[in-house]
Each structure stands twice: as structure tokens, then as C-alpha cells.
Amino acid sequence: xxxxxxxxxxxxxxxxxxxxxxxxxxxxxxxxxxxxxxxxxxxxxxxxxxxxxxxxxxxxxxxxxxxxxxxxxxxxxxxxxxxxxxxxxxxxxxxxxxxxxxxxxxxxxxxxxxxxxxxxxxxxxxxxxxxxxxxxxxxxxxxxxxxxxxxxxxxxxxxxxxxxxxxxxxxxxxxxxxxxxxxxxxxxxxxxxxxxxxxxxxxxxxxxxxxxxxxxxxxxxxxxxxxxxxxxxxxxxxxxxxxxxxxxxxxxxxxxxxxxxxxxxxxxxxxxxxxxxxxxxxxxxxxxxxxxxxxxxxxxxxxxxxxxxxxxxxxxxxxxxxxxxxxxxxxxxxxxxxxxxxxxxxxxxxxxxxxxxxxxxxxxxxxxxxxxxxxxxxxxxxxxxxxxxxxxxxxxxxxxxxxxxxxxxxxxxxxxxxxxxxxxxxxxxxxxxxxxxxxxxxxxxxxxxxxxxxxxxxxxxxxxxxxxxxxxx
Numbered sequence: 001x002x003x004x005x006x007x008x009x010x011x012x013x014x015x016x017x018x019x020x021x022x023x024x025x026x027x028x029x030x031x032x033x034x035x036x037x038x039x040x041x042x043x044x045x046x047x048x049x050x051x052x053x054x055x056x057x058x059x060x061x062x063x064x065x066x067x068x069x070x071x072x073x074x075x076x077x078x079x080x081x082x083x084x085x086x087x088x089x090x091x092x093x094x095x096x097x098x099x100x101x102x103x104x105x106x107x108x109x110x111x112x113x114x115x116x117x118x119x120x121x122x123x124x125x126x127x128x129x130x131x132x133x134x135x136x137x138x139x140x141x142x143x144x145x146x147x148x149x150x151x152x153x154x155x156x157x158x159x160x161x162x163x164x165x166x167x168x169x170x171x172x173x174x175x176x177x178x179x180x181x182x183x184x185x186x187x188x189x190x191x192x193x194x195x196x197x198x199x200x201x202x203x204x205x206x207x208x209x210x211x212x213x214x215x216x217x218x219x220x221x222x223x224x225x226x227x228x229x230x231x232x233x234x235x236x237x238x239x240x241x242x243x244x245x246x247x248x249x250x251x252x253x254x255x256x257x258x259x260x261x262x263x264x265x266x267x268x269x270x271x272x273x274x275x276x277x278x279x280x281x282x283x284x285x286x287x288x289x290x291x292x293x294x295x296x297x298x299x300x301x302x303x304x305x306x307x308x309x310x311x312x313x314x315x316x317x318x319x320x321x322x323x324x325x326x327x328x329x330x331x332x333x334x335x336x337x338x339x340x341x342x343x344x345x346x347x348x349x350x351x352x353x354x355x356x357x358x359x360x361x362x363x364x365x366x367x368x369x370x371x372x373x374x375x376x377x378x379x380x381x382x383x384x385x386x387x388x389x390x391x392x393x394x395x396x397x398x399x400x401x402x403x404x405x406x407x408x409x410x411x412x413x414x415x416x417x418x419x420x421x422x423x424x425x426x427x428x429x430x431x432x433x434x435x436x437x438x439x440x441x442x443x444x445x446x447x448x449x450x451x452x453x454x455x456x457x458x459x460x461x462x463x464x465x466x467x468x469x470x471x472x473x
Contacts (some may be wrong), residue, residue, distance in 0.1 A: 054110025188220025198265025
């Protein structure tokens, strides 16, 4: 990792060659990963983007698809029934997101799975999710934040499976907006997202009770992605959710509907609770809102600083044991830039949520391979082994040894410093009209951050072990 002095060196010294061995790969059939240092761009036509993603995550996709198809077969689902139940999803994609047809086909091709069962996998994988804890989403908007820029966060709680994060920019006649998101490595939906228009959002379990379960249609990850590709304001998101209910596209679950949270660049927040037939919604301005756990010590880290809340406060709240659980497999925090969200949003991911938060700069020429391929998630998951068997139970509060907590805090502070310096350089380059230089700084910052995090996580072991003592010098 460069020293702070090196990082503050003049932008004139930053070039593609200064990325320390990180290669830039376009989204193309030949863009399969070749080394841990690859930077992979999910920008281009839908088929090539899908194929690139499928090649990168082929092992997980094949495993997850095989497991789900086997489970369905054990429950007596025939191939003809599977295709019939997949049809509403196919119709949704054709009507609302035609680019996804090519992306899905490319992903299946890249992963080496048959297209027909892969479409069924995407349509049906979220029907029987096992949630012990609701996910936690929260926001701070307007005068509640230190500088008036909207802040948004989500901790995703779910069963453990590989997670990825990325920026995706599909080039298609429908002109979908580019976005940052995180989700499973095996599908193309999103769990939380922020787009280039300056709208951030999440979809959680915990909406209105289901009076009329439908069991057919489209689940949250794809409705949220549709919103990410189409919407700019909270009002746009509400209109799309209402349309999904009105036209019967929303499939719902078995007992509860969906709890949506959104924040936009205009200083507005939105909460929606829905089932298959109705919704209730609330707008927020100059305020803080939590989907759940708003009265916990973790939440008070944010609510207690109302009027002065920063992105660091959001991350601190999200990692508090009253909000962060062993089931918190991913997290995203964003500061939405009110003037230039496309280039200057501040987007941070932790995979899993108890790991170190990593910045992905919007202008970066790609996403680091470890973040896109699930290696970042796998590197952080062993932190759970530092806890007792009781603590490692599903949805138990994360309480790591204090020595490890201090190491994580020190590493996080270094990442904050690097990101702040990089953001200053990016803004200076944009102000000077040098977009290419801004892209170089963003790519360098993203690459260096990932290198630092992966090195740090590889060194963490249980206190008292030789590796642990060496890591502490």
C-alpha cells in the first residue's frame, strides 16, 4: 500500500502503469479473470457483461443452480411445472427490462449452465428464504447530515453464501442507468443499490402481512434492479412499486411482504411497506429513519449526532453488535453527492458486514476481481471463527475479540484516509476538466483499497497465534 505522502503526490504522476499490476479488463467473452489483480469492467452490451459475470462466478452459479433444482425435484416439481411457474418472470423481463434477456443468456453461457433452468433459478430462488432476523436499513437526509448530502445504509441478513459487489453499466437502447450493487454471486438481482442518478435503495423482508399470497411473479431483487435502472427520485421508486402491485407483478412471500427504503440526491427519504394488494408509505426530510432496531445502542450512534451525521457514523452504527449479526452477510453505505452523483457518489461495501468497509469509486475503470468474484467475502467470513460456538449461531450478535476489533478499526481508518485523499484528487481533476485523470485516480484508489483489505484479512487469526503476533509487529 502507498504511504500517505505517496498517495498525496501530484496527480500528474498517476497513470495506468501506476496501478501496481492491476489489469483493466473490458466486459467481453475474453474477459475471464486471469490473476488476483484484475480490474473487471461490467460496462458494455448486455450479453458480454452477463458472460463476463458468468465466467467469473461459474463455480458458484453451477453449484447454486444444481442445489436448487435438486431441492425442487425432491419436492415434486416437474420440469413442465417449473417452466410454467417461470413464465411470469419471463414476461416481466420482456416487458420492463429487455436487456436482461441478453444478459441472462450471456451469464448462463459464461457459467456453462443451460439457459432454461437458469432462468427458473433466477425466478424462483428467493421464494423460500429463511430469515431469522430482518435486514436493517437506515437513512439520514437533509439537515440531519453534516453537509446536507443524503446518507444510506443496509445490512443484509440471510443464510451464508458467496457475496459480490460491483458497478454495472449496461449499454442498451432502453438506456438503463448505471449502478453500484451487492448480491449473491450466482444471480443478477440486487439486494441494495445506488445509481448514477443519485437514488439509493434496499428491499427487506418485513412489509405488510400477506392477506392473499400470490406465489407467482417477480421478487424484490429484480424489482429493486428495475428501480435502479429507471428511477431518479424517491417518488419514481414509489410509482414503480405501486405499478408492480397494481399490475400483479409482485410475487410476495408466504407471510410478509416487502419493506423498502430509499434516499435520493434531493434530500428526501422514503419508506414503503407492502403486500401483494396494498402499500403504505412515508416520506422523510431533514430526518433519520430506521427500518428496524431504531432504539438500539447502534442506532443511537447515528440518531445522537443528528445534524452532524457522516458516512463514518453510518458505518459505525452498522457494525455495532446490536445491528450487526453473524447472519449479516453484506453491507453497503453511500453518501449521495447532490451535484454529481454519477462521478462523485461515495460507495462503500463490507462483505460480510463484520469485515472492513471498502470504497468503490464510481469513476473507477472496473471492479477488483476479489470483490466481484466473492473472494473478498470468503476472506472476511473466517472472522466468525474467532468467536465462540454460541456466538457463531445464526443471527447472533457479532462480538469479535477486542484485539481484532482494534485491528479492524485501524485498517478502516487507513482506508478512510486513502479515500478522502483520493476523492480530493478526483474532484480537483474534474474541476480542471481532466476526466481521464479523475478516472486514473478513482481506479488507483479502488485498486489500492482492495489490495489493502485483502492483505489485512489474510493476516487476521486468533489472538495468541504466531500469525496474529506477527501481524501486530
